[in-house]
Amino acid sequence: MLDERERRDIEKEIGKYAMKQAAAPEALKIVQKYRGWVTDEALGDVARFLDMTEGELDSVATSYNLIFRKPVGRHIVLMCDSVSCWLMGHEQIYEHVRERLGIAFGQTTPDGRFTLLPIACAGACDKAPVMMIDETFYVQLDPSKIDGILEKYE
Amino acid sequence: METPLTKNIDPVRGPLDVSGYEKAGGYRALRKALRMPPRDVQKMVTDSNLRGRGGAGFPTGLKWSFVPMGKAARRPKYLLINADEMEPGTFKDRFLLEGDPHSLVESAIISSYAIEADVAYVFVRRSYSAAARLLEQAISEAYGKSYLGKNVLGSDYSLDMYVHVSAGRYMCGEENGLINALEGRRPMPRIKPPFPQTCGLWGQPTVVNNVETIANVAHIVMNGPEWFKSLSVSGEGGTKLYGVSGRVKKPGLWELPLGTSLGEIIDNYAGGMAEGYAFRAAQPGGASTDFVLEKDLGAKMDFTSLQKVGSRLGTGTVVVLDDRSCPVGMVRNLEKFFARESCGWCTPCREGLNWVAEILEAIEAGRGEPGDIGILEEQTRLLGPGRTFCALAPGAMEPLQSALTCFREDFEAHIDGHGCPWRR
Numbered sequence: 001m002l003d004e005r006e007r008r009d010i011e012k013e014i015g016k017y018a019m020k021q022a023a024a025p026e027a028l029k030i031v032q033k034y035r036g037w038v039t040d041e042a043l044g045d046v047a048r049f050l051d052m053t054e055g056e057l058d059s060v061a062t063s064y065n066l067i068f069r070k071p072v073g074r075h076i077v078l079m080c081d082s083v084s085c086w087l088m089g090h091e092q093i094y095e096h097v098r099e100r101l102g103i104a105f106g107q108t109t110p111d112g113r114f115t116l117l118p119i120a121c122a123g124a125c126d127k128a129p130v131m132m133i134d135e136t137f138y139v140q141l142d143p144s145k146i147d148g149i150l151e152k153y154e
Numbered sequence: 155m156e157t158p159l160t161k162n163i164d165p166v167r168g169p170l171d172v173s174g175y176e177k178a179g180g181y182r183a184l185r186k187a188l189r190m191p192p193r194d195v196q197k198m199v200t201d202s203n204l205r206g207r208g209g210a211g212f213p214t215g216l217k218w219s220f221v222p223m224g225k226a227a228r229r230p231k232y233l234l235i236n237a238d239e240m241e242p243g244t245f246k247d248r249f250l251l252e253g254d255p256h257s258l259v260e261s262a263i264i265s266s267y268a269i270e271a272d273v274a275y276v277f278v279r280r281s282y283s284a285a286a287r288l289l290e291q292a293i294s295e296a297y298g299k300s301y302l303g304k305n306v307l308g309s310d311y312s313l314d315m316y317v318h319v320s321a322g323r324y325m326c327g328e329e330n331g332l333i334n335a336l337e338g339r340r341p342m343p344r345i346k347p348p349f350p351q352t353c354g355l356w357g358q359p360t361v362v363n364n365v366e367t368i369a370n371v372a373h374i375v376m377n378g379p380e381w382f383k384s385l386s387v388s389g390e391g392g393t394k395l396y397g398v399s400g401r402v403k404k405p406g407l408w409e410l411p412l413g414t415s416l417g418e419i420i421d422n423y424a425g426g427m428a429e430g431y432a433f434r435a436a437q438p439g440g441a442s443t444d445f446v447l448e449k450d451l452g453a454k455m456d457f458t459s460l461q462k463v464g465s466r467l468g469t470g471t472v473v474v475l476d477d478r479s480c481p482v483g484m485v486r487n488l489e490k491f492f493a494r495e496s497c498g499w500c501t502p503c504r505e506g507l508n509w510v511a512e513i514l515e516a517i518e519a520g521r522g523e524p525g526d527i528g529i530l531e532e533q534t535r536l537l538g539p540g541r542t543f544c545a546l547a548p549g550a551m552e553p554l555q556s557a558l559t560c561f562r563e564d565f566e567a568h569i570d571g572h573g574c575p576w577r578r
């Protein structure tokens with residue numbers, strides 16, 4: 001069941017468009033914001049709310065990199081692995097984070113603290129290498145900066 | 155040197171609010187445009203020679219001219235502003251969105267007026283959440299001042315504007331992928347024709363333009379097409395946001411006359427190569443542009459000059475390859491990106507890009523075979539222009555085909571030496 005808040009937020013998004021279905025990506029993000037990820041049950045609820053079939057909505061959900069159809073950690077580490085970051089040392093950063101957290105791209109730490117994902121060019125190539133944790137950008141990274149950054153997240 | 159696009163931008167101070175923007179001369183161009191018939195606004199843009207800054211360089215006035223106009227036209231009509239910016243190496247639209255949102259809003263209103271659009275959407279990628287918030291704020295201020303909404307500034311013209319925040323996928327930036335994404339479908343392209351100008355969002359007349367393209371419009375209307383043409387070095391019109399990333403002294407972004415040379419941008423603005431690194435090659439306009447070598451650093455960064463040296467202006471953001479990074483590794487990184495972001499509709503792209511990425515991975519890891527270069531060359535033809543529904547695959551082949559020529563000996567050294575010389 002979608003709760004009051006979720007329904008209100010989704011209604012607001014629907015108001016921008018000529019057709020309800022256009023609110024699909026935002027509706028999925030709204031559910032994800034409150035629940036962390038999009039469960040099958042939530043997907044069904046959103047689909048009914050937007051007059052879509054579950055299949056249709058899942059095809060939309062799975063086409064986006066930042067809609068999570070599996071459980072994720074409390075914090076999402078999005079590490080840019082595109083070309084400018086690669087040139088500026090992305091691989092060393094990735095190695096360091098992988099060692100620190102004991103997880104590779106696509107995985108979540110056993111304590112549920114972090115999920116580590118690659119992201120396509122984060123649009124900060126002049127400050128490469130970069131990563132985002134949740135909504136915060138971290139730029140001009142080098143391995144020595146990583147531990148201090150990760151520590152900030154519970 | 156005039157810098158119309160960035161004159162209000164001060165990253166330390168932050169963006170101007172509506173009254174600050176008005177004091178800086180903002181929304182005067184809108185008043186001027188509303189006194190002209192929409193077709194005359196279109197004509198100014200056509201006469202200015204403005205070409206798309208989103209990658210393909212299509213003439214903006216010509217694009218608009220295909221939109222049905224007047225009473226007979228089907229309504230509503232839409233203007234979609236492409237702020238998806240996910241092309242690797244590209245970070246220019248973000249600077250405008252975060253630096254001066256009102257300037258984009260004003261130009262978007264004028265552009266909407268020029269094609270008689272009823273609704274405009276700014277399509278923003280998920281990771282630019284700060285930009286999206288600033289835009290929402292600017293739009294709501296513009297409504298408050300009657301720059302948006304019913305009867306804009308008391309005229310007969312009405313316009314609504316909304317921000318759509320996406321959820322992350324490179325294909326959302328492709329013109330028709332963006333339209334499908336806005337409709338709440340998978341971000342895949344559509345078969346053309348029909349073109350969006352006659353049959354776009356929900357089947358209605360629609361124009362898709364890049365952020366930087368649109369941002370020029372208010373200035374063209376205010377100062378005229380001749381002024382705009384005089385801004386560029388080469389007569390192609392206007393300034394351009396040029397960026398440089400990679401191992402240079404001062405990576406960054408500058409608004410310069412369109413047609414400033416590649417070498418000048420790297421040396422004078424980016425400060426030349428960083429200590430201990432030498433220049434090897436550059437992609438002049440983001441991930442899907444052909445490499446150019448040192449001998450072509452004199453090329454003007456504009457649409458025709460870069461074509462003459464076998465590349466493209468693309469997004470105008472330069473990615474520099476240095477002598478201490480492996481060219482094969484760089485191409486592998488690029489092709490992995492394209493393979494991952496392929497929407498899978500066309501067989502050559504879906505299968506071919508993965509194959510290309512795997513071969514490059516194998517070559518890097520020392521498992522390359524003598525026939526591999528031939529296979530890669532074949533793929534550049536099979537995924538070339540005209541064989542797929544969108545430009546992702548041909549775009550992916552540009553760095554590959556040029557790398558196979560520019561860095562031939564590096565590919566061979568990997569295969570013959572069973573590994574990457576840079577990793578030993």
Ligand SMILES: Cc1cc2nc3c(=O)[nH]c(=O)nc-3n(C[C@H](O)[C@H](O)[C@H](O)COP(=O)(O)O)c2cc1C
Nearest residue numbers: 206207208236238239327328329363364367545546
């Ligand atoms: C895979 C792909 C991704 C694209 N991404 C973007 C983008 O993020 N932003 C953009 O403005 N254009 C992008 N384009 C180009 C658009 O299709 C379109 O040409 C452009 O938005 C038109 O605007 P313009 O004429 O103002 O340049 C992309 C094209 C392709 C094939």
Ligand code: SF4
Nearest residue numbers: 497499500503542544
């Ligand atoms: S070229 Fe690739 S990304 Fe473009 S439509 Fe075909 S499969 Fe999709």
Ligand code: FES
Nearest residue numbers: 080085122124125
């Ligand atoms: S390549 Fe990493 S931010 Fe652009």
